[in-house]
Amino acid sequence: MAKVRKPELVVIGAGPAGLGAALAACEAGLKDVMIVERDVELGGILPQCIHDGFGSMVFGETLTGPQYAQRYVDRVEGSDIEVKLNTMVLDLRADRSLTAVNSRDGVMEIKPKAVVLAMGCRERTRHQILIPGYRPAGVICAGAAQRDINIEGLMPGRRVVILGSGDIGLIMARRFALEGAEVEGVYEIMDHPGGLTRNLVQCLYDYDIPLHLSHTVTFIHGRKRVEAVTVSRVNDNLKPVPGTERLVLCDALVLSVGLIPENELSKRAGVLLDPATGGPVVDENMETSVEGIFACGNVVNVFDLVDYVTHTAEIAGRAAAEYVLGRKERKGEALRLRPGRNVRFVVPQLLSGSEKEVYFYFRVSRPERAVRAQLVTDGTPLAARKVRMVRPPEMVRLRADPERLKEALSRGDLTVEVLPEDKESERGPEQRMGKG
Amino acid sequence: MKRRIHLELPDSAQAIVVGAGIIGCAIAREITRYTPDVLVLEKENDVACGASKANNAEVHSGIGEEAGTLKQKLNVRGNRMYDEFVKGLGVDFKRQGLLIVVTPRSILPQVAEKMSPEELDDLLRVNIPRGIVAYGEAAGIEGLRILTREEVLEREPNVTPEVVSGVFDPNYGLVCPYKLTIALAEHAVMNGARIFCNTEVVGIRVVDGAVKGVITNRGEISTSLVVNAAGVFADEVADMAGAGGFRIHPRKGATLLFDRQVTSEYVRSSVALFRMPGMKKERSKGGGAMPTVEGNLQLGPTAVEVDDKYDTSVSAEEIEEIFERFHYLFPNFPKDAVISAFSGVRAPTHEEDFIIEPSDRVRGFVNVAGIQSPGLASAPAIVEMVMGFLHELGIPREPRPDFKSLRPATPRFAELDDKERNRLIKMDPRWGNIVCRCEYVTEAEVLAAIHSLVPARDMDGVKRRTRTGMGRCQGGFCGHRVAGILARELGVPVTEVTKSGEGSPIYLAETKGFLRTERARHGQG
Known part of the structure; x- marks a missing residue:
C-alpha cells in the first residue's frame, strides 16, 4: 500500500477540465498520466446536465452534458491514462507531491513531475448568504437538486421556490416543472437576471x-421540512424593504446563489489565489504561482x-506536458494584466511571454450596451x-496575437477595458490595427 | 428507520430520566454506576436534540455567574470535575482558556466622560482587571492572570487595537456538546441503561403523593423514581406530576460558525469583551468569540426571548447584531467564511437559577430544571448533586463491580496518521471510501454511527456523530450519499430517510412520482 507512485502528470478532477487536460497532455507527448477523481464516474458535473447547449464552440454542434462528457470519456478510456475513481486527494504540497486515498489502494503517496488542478467549483450555500430562519429539510442547492433528480432519480421538492x-x-426551474413539481417562482436579488438570455426564454x-x-x-419557515418562505423586495443596496414581505407556501427552497472555485487543495500547496476570481492566479499557460502546478476550468x-x-x-x-518534457523554461517576472474600465477581472491574470496566441476571458462589473472590449x-x-x-453573467473573450503581446511585454503594460462604442471609433480598432 | 424506535417499552424500571440532553444522559450514565435499571425517554428522534446540540461548546469557569447563585457554585465545581467527567468517553476536551478583554467600550460613555484621562486609564488598565480577578477568586476560581495590552495582542493578535488590558482565565474548556451527550448516552447503554427516542412523556402517575409511573405516547411504565431533565419542557413535565410551580421562558441564542480552514488559528482561546455590570441589555453572559474543538471560529450567541420553545430560527436582526458586535472586537473577522448559523433555545426560569431538588410534594420526583448556560460546564456537579437525592430515594449507594468504565469511540479518519488509516482500510475497505469531502468522513464512520449503541437514524444524527455535511459545502456533495447509506442500512426506501425524524423527509418522491399521481388523479376525474 505504501508504494510511492511517480507519474509524469497527475490531474486532480475528471470533469471536462480534467479530462481535457489529461488528453491534451498525452497528445503533447506524455506517456504516464494519472487522473484522480473523487466521484464514482468520469465527467464531473456534466452527466447530470441532461439539457442541451454544450459544445457549440468546441464541436460546432449542441450536445447534452452527458454527450459532451462522453466524447472525452471515450477518448480517455481508449488511451493509456490511468484513472483512479472514488479516490480523494487529501493533501497537495508545493513540491507537487500529493496524498490520496481510496478503498483499493489505501493511502497513496504520489510524486508527479507536474500537477493540473481541475477540481471545479462548489455551490454557495444558504449560510454563506445568511438567509435567516429555521434549518429544515428541503433547503437545497440547485446543483445538488439537479443531481438528485437526474442521477439519483429522486425529487427533493414538490412545491418549489427558487432563489437566484x-x-x-x-x-432547474424547468426541470422541476417537467417532473410535475410546481415552481412558484424564481426570485433574484439583482435588478437583472443572472443567467444567459437563452435560458431565461427556454x-x-x-x-x-x-x-x-x-x-x-x-x-x-418550517421546523422539520420547509413549509414556506418569506420573500421581500430589496432596495438599491440589496437590503430587504420592510413592509414588502410576502409569505410563499412551498416545501423546498432551491438555491442558485453562486459557485465558488474549489481551491482547498490549491491553498494547501501554497498556490496564490486571486480574490476577484476565487481561483489561482495563472499565466497564459495556465500555470499557477507554484512551478509545475497548472490549473484549468472552473477551479480558476x-x-x-x-x-x-x-x-x-x-x-x-x-503546458504541463511541455513542462514535464523540459521544453519550457519559466520566465522570470511575468506581466500582470490590469482590469480597466468596467472590467471585474481577467483570466489569465499574468502574461509570461510564451509567444502563443492568448485568449483573455473577463467579466464586466455592470451591464452596458454597444461597447468595445479591448486590450491596450x-x-x-x-x-x-x-x-x-x-x-456580468456573460463572459467576454478576447483573442490576442503573439506579436501584439510582445509589444505589451516590452512596454510592461497590458490593460483590458470596456469602452462605450462611439460613432467615431466604429470604423473600428480592428481596421485601424489592420489584420496584423 | 423504524427498526429501533418500535422496540417494546418495558413495563417497569427502577428509575426513569425524562429528556436525553446532556443532563439527562449524564444522570443516566451516573445511575448505571449503581444500577443498570434506568430508562431515558426522549420525544425527538435522537439524543442531544435540544439545547445540547446548539450551544457554544464552552465549559465555563463560573466567572461570568452571579455570586451566591447555585449556578455559580455548580459551575465552578463542574469545571474542576470535567477531566474526570469525560474520562474514558473518547470525547475531546481541552482547556483553551478565556481572555476577557477590557477596552474603552467596557464602560458606559457617560461614566467615561466624567473621568480625567488618567482616571479612565487607571480604571481600564488597573482597576477593572483587578476587580475581575478579585470577583473570580472570591468564587473559588484559580489561576486568573492580568494581562497588559501587549500581552493580550500577543496572545490574540486579531483583537481590536483599542484593547487596554485583559484577564486570562485558564479554566475555560471546549467540548463538543452533542458528541459528549451521545458518548454519555452510549456509555449508559453499555452499562445497561435503555434509551427510547420518539417517546414523549404525556403524564406522570402519582398515587398518594408518590411517583408510580410514567405515561408516554407509547404506553405506561411503572417506576418510583423520575428525574425531570426535560430542558425547555421541564416546567410542563413537572406540572404533569404536580411537582411544578416554576415556568421556563424560552430564550434563544444564535451563533455564527465559520469555515475551520479559514479560521482555525483566528483565536487561540475564547475571547469576550468585558462590560461593566448594568451594560448588558440581554440576560446572557454576553457571548464572545470561541473556537470549537474542531477549530471553527464561532461568534455569538445572541439572547432573544421567544414565545415558542421550538423557535430555533436565526433572525436577520440577530445576524446583524453579531456582525456589529464582533466587528468591534475583531475588526478583521472573516465575514465571508461563515458556513453555518444556528440557534438553540435556552431554558431559563424567572429566577435565572438552576432548580435542582426533589419535589417536596411528590416523592420520587426530582426536578433538574432551568438548566441553561453554564449547564454544559456545570453538568458534572449537577449530576453529583442529583445523585445525592437519588441515593436518598433508593438508588443503591454501592457501585456495581461490573460497571464498564471505558466507552470505545469510533476513530476519525481525518485525525489518523496514514499508517493507521492503511491498517483500517486493510481491515475494512470502507475506511478508504470518503463520503464527506469537506470533513473527510469515510463510509466506515457513517456505518459505525448507524450501528452504534445509540444509533443515528437520520441525516442529522449521522452528521452529529461523524461531521458529514458540517463542512463548507454543508452537505451539498455528500447529502445523497449519506441518505443512500442510511436507507440501505436501515432497510427502508430512500424516500423514508429524514433529516431529523418524522416530518422531515429529504426526498418527497422518486422522479416521475408526481406525474404518476397527477395522471391517476386525472384518470379518476
Whole structure:
C-alpha cells in the first residue's frame, strides 16, 4: 500500500477540465498520466446536465452534458491514462507531491513531475448568504437538486421556490416543472437576471414560471421540512424593504446563489489565489504561482460555457506536458494584466511571454450596451471586439496575437477595458490595427 | 428507520430520566454506576436534540455567574470535575482558556466622560482587571492572570487595537456538546441503561403523593423514581406530576460558525469583551468569540426571548447584531467564511437559577430544571448533586463491580496518521471510501454511527456523530450519499430517510412520482 507512485502528470478532477487536460497532455507527448477523481464516474458535473447547449464552440454542434462528457470519456478510456475513481486527494504540497486515498489502494503517496488542478467549483450555500430562519429539510442547492433528480432519480421538492436566476437555477426551474413539481417562482436579488438570455426564454418564459427581480428570500419557515418562505423586495443596496414581505407556501427552497472555485487543495500547496476570481492566479499557460502546478476550468474561475473550460484545459494540459518534457523554461517576472474600465477581472491574470496566441476571458462589473472590449498597452489597442451588450453573467473573450503581446511585454503594460462604442471609433480598432 | 424506535417499552424500571440532553444522559450514565435499571425517554428522534446540540461548546469557569447563585457554585465545581467527567468517553476536551478583554467600550460613555484621562486609564488598565480577578477568586476560581495590552495582542493578535488590558482565565474548556451527550448516552447503554427516542412523556402517575409511573405516547411504565431533565419542557413535565410551580421562558441564542480552514488559528482561546455590570441589555453572559474543538471560529450567541420553545430560527436582526458586535472586537473577522448559523433555545426560569431538588410534594420526583448556560460546564456537579437525592430515594449507594468504565469511540479518519488509516482500510475497505469531502468522513464512520449503541437514524444524527455535511459545502456533495447509506442500512426506501425524524423527509418522491399521481388523479376525474 505504501508504494510511492511517480507519474509524469497527475490531474486532480475528471470533469471536462480534467479530462481535457489529461488528453491534451498525452497528445503533447506524455506517456504516464494519472487522473484522480473523487466521484464514482468520469465527467464531473456534466452527466447530470441532461439539457442541451454544450459544445457549440468546441464541436460546432449542441450536445447534452452527458454527450459532451462522453466524447472525452471515450477518448480517455481508449488511451493509456490511468484513472483512479472514488479516490480523494487529501493533501497537495508545493513540491507537487500529493496524498490520496481510496478503498483499493489505501493511502497513496504520489510524486508527479507536474500537477493540473481541475477540481471545479462548489455551490454557495444558504449560510454563506445568511438567509435567516429555521434549518429544515428541503433547503437545497440547485446543483445538488439537479443531481438528485437526474442521477439519483429522486425529487427533493414538490412545491418549489427558487432563489437566484443563475443558469442552474433557471435550468432547474424547468426541470422541476417537467417532473410535475410546481415552481412558484424564481426570485433574484439583482435588478437583472443572472443567467444567459437563452435560458431565461427556454426555462422560464416557455413554462410560464414567473421571475421576480429585486427580490430575495428573507426567512425560511418550517421546523422539520420547509413549509414556506418569506420573500421581500430589496432596495438599491440589496437590503430587504420592510413592509414588502410576502409569505410563499412551498416545501423546498432551491438555491442558485453562486459557485465558488474549489481551491482547498490549491491553498494547501501554497498556490496564490486571486480574490476577484476565487481561483489561482495563472499565466497564459495556465500555470499557477507554484512551478509545475497548472490549473484549468472552473477551479480558476467559474466559466459560463463548458467550451471555455475545455479550452483552458487543453492549454493547461499542453503546458504541463511541455513542462514535464523540459521544453519550457519559466520566465522570470511575468506581466500582470490590469482590469480597466468596467472590467471585474481577467483570466489569465499574468502574461509570461510564451509567444502563443492568448485568449483573455473577463467579466464586466455592470451591464452596458454597444461597447468595445479591448486590450491596450500604454493606451494603444492591441486587440478589440465590438460587443452589442455586455452583462456580468456573460463572459467576454478576447483573442490576442503573439506579436501584439510582445509589444505589451516590452512596454510592461497590458490593460483590458470596456469602452462605450462611439460613432467615431466604429470604423473600428480592428481596421485601424489592420489584420496584423 | 423504524427498526429501533418500535422496540417494546418495558413495563417497569427502577428509575426513569425524562429528556436525553446532556443532563439527562449524564444522570443516566451516573445511575448505571449503581444500577443498570434506568430508562431515558426522549420525544425527538435522537439524543442531544435540544439545547445540547446548539450551544457554544464552552465549559465555563463560573466567572461570568452571579455570586451566591447555585449556578455559580455548580459551575465552578463542574469545571474542576470535567477531566474526570469525560474520562474514558473518547470525547475531546481541552482547556483553551478565556481572555476577557477590557477596552474603552467596557464602560458606559457617560461614566467615561466624567473621568480625567488618567482616571479612565487607571480604571481600564488597573482597576477593572483587578476587580475581575478579585470577583473570580472570591468564587473559588484559580489561576486568573492580568494581562497588559501587549500581552493580550500577543496572545490574540486579531483583537481590536483599542484593547487596554485583559484577564486570562485558564479554566475555560471546549467540548463538543452533542458528541459528549451521545458518548454519555452510549456509555449508559453499555452499562445497561435503555434509551427510547420518539417517546414523549404525556403524564406522570402519582398515587398518594408518590411517583408510580410514567405515561408516554407509547404506553405506561411503572417506576418510583423520575428525574425531570426535560430542558425547555421541564416546567410542563413537572406540572404533569404536580411537582411544578416554576415556568421556563424560552430564550434563544444564535451563533455564527465559520469555515475551520479559514479560521482555525483566528483565536487561540475564547475571547469576550468585558462590560461593566448594568451594560448588558440581554440576560446572557454576553457571548464572545470561541473556537470549537474542531477549530471553527464561532461568534455569538445572541439572547432573544421567544414565545415558542421550538423557535430555533436565526433572525436577520440577530445576524446583524453579531456582525456589529464582533466587528468591534475583531475588526478583521472573516465575514465571508461563515458556513453555518444556528440557534438553540435556552431554558431559563424567572429566577435565572438552576432548580435542582426533589419535589417536596411528590416523592420520587426530582426536578433538574432551568438548566441553561453554564449547564454544559456545570453538568458534572449537577449530576453529583442529583445523585445525592437519588441515593436518598433508593438508588443503591454501592457501585456495581461490573460497571464498564471505558466507552470505545469510533476513530476519525481525518485525525489518523496514514499508517493507521492503511491498517483500517486493510481491515475494512470502507475506511478508504470518503463520503464527506469537506470533513473527510469515510463510509466506515457513517456505518459505525448507524450501528452504534445509540444509533443515528437520520441525516442529522449521522452528521452529529461523524461531521458529514458540517463542512463548507454543508452537505451539498455528500447529502445523497449519506441518505443512500442510511436507507440501505436501515432497510427502508430512500424516500423514508429524514433529516431529523418524522416530518422531515429529504426526498418527497422518486422522479416521475408526481406525474404518476397527477395522471391517476386525472384518470379518476
